[in-house]
Amino acid sequence: MGRWEGPRDLLLSTGPDWDRRIFRLQVLAEAGARLRFADTWAKAEPRSPHALALLGNVQALRAMIAGRDAGWALMKDAWATCRATLDVWPQDVAPLVVLLALLRTHAPDRNTLGSVWEEIKQRDPWNREAHHEIVTYLFPGCHGAQGEAMWWAEEQASMAPRGLPIAVLPLVVLAESHRSRQERDWKAYGLTIHPWVECPQIDHALERWWRYRAPLPHACFADDANYLAHALSFANRHHEALEIFDAIGPYATHAPWSYCGQARELFLRHRAWAYSPQRRRHH
Missing domain, CATH: 1.25.40 (Serine Threonine Protein Phosphatase 5, Tetratricopeptide repeat)
Known part of the structure; x- marks a missing residue:
């Protein structure tokens, strides 16, 4: 049994509770970004949606730590891993939230952002973390126009x-x-x-x-x-x-x-x- 037994049991027990799954993946990724257990687990269990989801989170975090230019190749790896996770478990919201983060930090594109957002809404329309990723993307210091983040936040808050x-x-x-x-x-x-x-x-x-x-x-x-x-x-x-x-x-x-x-x-x-x-x- 590998070092991933604990994370695997935790994610298995979480099931389709997307809110807690996303949170736990983020915590595990912070612990594993500078280690190799996520990579090893994904190689050992290449069809495990939990192993792939964790690896996608870890790769995305590594890309963010490296920065936009140095982390470009890491970003592409993370993107591919997230899509592979969705192939194994199409209902999973967690990889799509990672894609939103990657769009914000490495590849801002409104069309792709809208496409990923639609995928999330089909699965979990009021996902907290996804909403926070979008609103962060829309901050003027990120990729939004002045006032755009507040307009979107108030619209979502009024409809929720x-x-x-x-x-x-x-x-x-x-x-x-x-x-x-x-x-x-x-x-x-x-x-x-x-x-x-x-x-x-x-x-x-x-x-x-x-x-x-x-x-x-x-x-x-x-x-x-x-x-x-x-x-x-x-x-x-x-x-x-x-x-x-x-x-x-x-x-x-x-x-x-x-x-x-x-x-x-x-x-x-x-x-x-x-x-x-x-x-x-x-x-």
């Missing part, structure tokens, strides 16, 4: 069924816009009001996702909950942020807190304010 974290997408775009504007011209931007003041996207995330969320948290729950807690905190709505901080527990994420200062310090400060009885009495 209640209880899905797609409703958080506009908050992700707001945070990224804040970060990029600070980087571009922090002196001038520092004099303006930050985007979480009178922010309707916060209420949409509360009403469309948080109030109706599933009892079992999705794989990237901590990421989405941190975006919501961050937005509520910077909108000075700490009394409403309390239950989100409760659900987050110790699982603070670097983004978006780091976009506004020292991530750990900001998270702890705003969490303390949310738990402050004096602040709660004032609301």
